[in-house]
Amino acid sequence: MPELPEVETVRRGLLPVMEGSEILRADVNRPDLRWPFPDRMADRLTGKTVTALRRRSKYILADLSSGETLIIHLGMSGRILISGDPLGQFHHDHPAPEKHDHVVFHLTNGGRVTFNDPRRFGAMDLIATKHIETHKLLAFLGPEPLGNNFDEPYLVQALKTRRTPIKSALLDQRVVAGLGNIYVCEVLFRASVSPLRKAAQISDKRIASLVPIIRDVLSEAIAAGGSSLKDYRQTDGELGYFQHNFRVYGREAEPCQTFDCKGVISRVVQSGRSSFYCPVCQR
DNA sequence: AAGTAGTCCTGAGTGC
């Protein structure tokens, strides 16, 4: 479900409620999500203050006063909702517990942070903060697309020898970390590049052109609060609204929006994921 | 070794 913009939106929503706050208690309602929760997770969270709330790729990282960091991944269907009016501005009480509320953090400021994930592809883990870079899930991630290490020479170099379609290459988190199916489709549309084209076969100039487009699409989506399809909500329960700006994703059989293009949006399946694109103007 | 299916899981939607 959530790609980088959705995860960043969740992080920003959690920031004022969680950063600097103490975890009074954690309710862990099942033994696992995608993997078993770490040993004694609830105990290791209890009484700890969240000293910083960061993001790496699609992972939310909560640094704790104990010297450990809680790693949270939302998988396909994960949501995090805040309740309890901890900032004195929401004016709503705790809603009734729902199915798939797997972990609930109770904060000493009165706030409650609920992790809900029907499909349970999400994950949580705890690791010493000083070892976060070496965690199995984070160690092989590529650069942050909105960070300084992601630039034109890097992407040209990274894709130079990749025989896989550009669509698959950009979904590979080792190449660039945080893009998912929706935003790759939108990026390739804006760049007029066919998702079917082999990465290595695209000119350096066109690969380079992807860099600012990736930054723009992600930045615009963050500014819009992410994209809400089925599951995703911001932490206050509001919908994101970038889905209204999709030009190709989910628009199979609709006319291409490129000026003067008479194409029709197609859907093809590449390595198990749907790619939406205009076969006329994306080459 | 890189590239690609298969896999985990629930729920929504569609067609008969």
Next chain:
DNA sequence: TGCACTCAGGACTACT
């Protein structure tokens, strides 16, 4: 209404 089927913002694992 029920049932069978497809599809979904991810990404690890095990094949070729």
